[in-house]
Amino acid sequence: MATHSDRILLSASSVSTPNDANGHVVEKIIKSLPADFYTEFLSDTAKGRKPSPIRGLFPLENKPGVISLLAGKPNDAMFPFKSLSFNIASPVDPSQDQSISLSGKDLSAGLQYGATGGLPRLVEWFVGLQERSHGRTSGEGWRLTIGSGSQDLIYKAINALVNPGEPVLVESPVYAGVIPMFQTLHCEQIEVETDANGVCSHELRNILENWPVGKPKPRVFYTVPYGCNPTGMTATLQRRKEVLQLAREHNFLILEDDPYFYLYFGKAARPLSYFQLELDEPEIGRVIRFDSFSKILSAGMRMGFASGPKPIIDVIDLHTATANLQGSSLIQAITLALVEEWGYDNFFAHTRTVADFYRKKRDVFESALNAHLGGLAEWCTPEAGMFFWFKLLLSPNQTSDVDEGDSEDLIQTKAYEGGVLALPGTVFLPNGRKTAFVRASFSLCTESQVNEALKRLRTVLLKERGQA
Template sequence: MDMNNQIKDYSTFISKRGSLKKPSPIREIIQLVNLPGMISLGGGLPNNSTFPFKSLTVELKDGTSLELKGSDLDEALQYSASYGLVKLNKWLKDLQVRNHKLNAETAGKEWNLLISNGSQEAISMAIEVLCDDGDSIISEQPTYSGTLSILRPLQLNIVGIEIDQFGMIPSKLEDTLANWDHSKHKFPRVIYLIPTGQNPSGSTMNLERKKALYNICSKYNLLIFEDDPYYYLQFGELNDNSSDTKLDLGESLISMDVDGRVLRFDSFSKILSSGLRLGFVTGPQYLVEKIQFHEQSASLHASGLSQAVAQALLYRWGFENWDKHLLSIQNFYRQRRNTFISLIEKHLKGLVEYNAPTAGMFVWMKLNGVTDTKSLISEKAIEKKVLLVPGIAFYPDQTQPSPYVRASFSVATEEQMDEALKRLSSLIKDQ
């Protein structure tokens, strides 16, 4: 990869809505309140002494506890900067430097990080900032239904590109872009990718696939949304019995980003708690700042209490215990994946086609002899008391029939998995 296509002017990517987003004068003041010697008469902060909370204690499963009190609790309960709590933002920047080869010296200058109320909010804000009604956007097909729910009301031309077990197929993307009909639709500025344990397909891009897709995006000057909530849920091949004692996450798209064209979306939902509603977006400073302006006008900032709990835990752990926690999660989901695949072989062999995922929490199954799973899954399966998601839910064009279903192995017990797949087997055989 070279830097011949390095982006010099990000303003050409910004939507009309995004260009109108300006910093809030009051929000900008909040960033100055804690400067040494500063006396603030300019903010609209309520007085912390009126809040009824004295302390907050969170008990951990290892027998220890986290206690928020004094200035730490005051910070958690008060309005804060839209980029997030300063110490948590710093920890996450250090994490991104460690995992993705970002330059620590240029954090906040060439690149920056914003903490959001879950990665879904960050994706939604980024789309608002970068896409106008009638614009085109490239996605995998199938892709995450939650993102489709953001895109559809904006009346975007969503162009789905076929995937295989390693994600979006580069030749399909190249062909689509090279033969774009400019008379019908605007040429896309953004491509949306889920590189690890893709929802719904479970596909994971290998390094060769990531490089190929990045090079195409560089050639056609597309911004890349790297939505990676399952990045830390990588657990390897089905028959890989190696002992996991060292965390190996592989290269990300942002780690190979020499052009400055990747916005990366991370989430705590799968590794700390989905209810904390904490995510973070990392990318070029200009773009992250525009998203931050949107955050100022939308929700001011992510939950202070959620941030404070995460901050206390992560500083308690440090990177060594963070890695140990991730390894335990990977082992947990590896075992569940293995169990689920063995039960598919037991009940559905010959009835479905699938690839065993190497990350995430989903198996994408094609039902043999079924051209459209919508009524089967949305009606008959529910009658049989088994919940799955029909493939049509994940397609940009929801008029297109799909023979696929998405199954999740994250929550059900082994006994429940066994019974659910037995019921699905009966349904397929009855077709």
């Protein structure tokens, strides 16, 4: 089948890949989409954005010998902070503490205005992380920008790519945090069903191949491929490859929202990300990836970064320069001090510890599910993240195909009155249809709290079924 990319003039670059079986470095030709390819994907708002008259000139200050009278930066001699120090858990032995200090030029950089896309050394460290985690290297037509959490960058990306009223593809159920973004733009949210193996690529193909003639097709598809919030599912390698193929055939971009990448604890090897898998595509540049440190360092630090085609990331930076200037320099400086102290090996050691922690939490919750809701609910075991997505069997005679009912009133009203709080599945469905599913987080509760919560839910459910 001819794809949209057959009509695109690709730009090629050569990168070194890991050694082959004979120990030789292999040169691989990477074909990236040209900058003008993305023009048709940009929203009218993005096309109308202009560089900040001040921030757009910041790079000129780096020329040796230039005396800059440009920016209204406060003089850091008037900042009262002289040094900062903090203790962190050792990534090798979490019972042991390490001390890190910030002072001198590193502290000054953290207290001052900085580059819109992030502190250069931290950006460089993150680029190295993407190479080690996803096999992506510089020189492939992509770049990286740092934001105030990945949510900040997702919002800006959506506004850069979607016009009001346009259709968008979203996996369903979907992360509830993006639904208002699309609703604010009055988008038509086209739901693509998911199952235990991730997004149902065959349904995505059916939607696109039967798209109404004359109606513009969606330009973006949003997905959370590991430990999805809310379903806990992790998309299989085959499903991901099929989605990438459809992106070429039907000319859309993939928004890969991946806050749970490092919280994978499945028994099988972790499937490759979309960002890495597109290296094997005829051309690269259809994936915009969002990473978050909220689940592995601190949620309150609001540390996230986006990686993707340079023209798209550049437009996101234009939005940032207008909206909030930059991510927090101080948070970036603290993060930089931490990751440079650790290095990549210790960073990965820490993420393995985090993943193992949540695996144990998952096991505790599933054991309680079996004990209290066995025969009263159905679920699939998550392999990443921090959520269970289970269907309540609201009727004693319920079959798997009909009369599932709706969990909303039971969860929001009756279960809450019974002393347990969870989320009804309907809040994760863009079009608000009824569902018997419930999302429960296993990240915080102790084993005794989990058992008590599900015991209370059992009592409420049995009463609902007329069996109390």
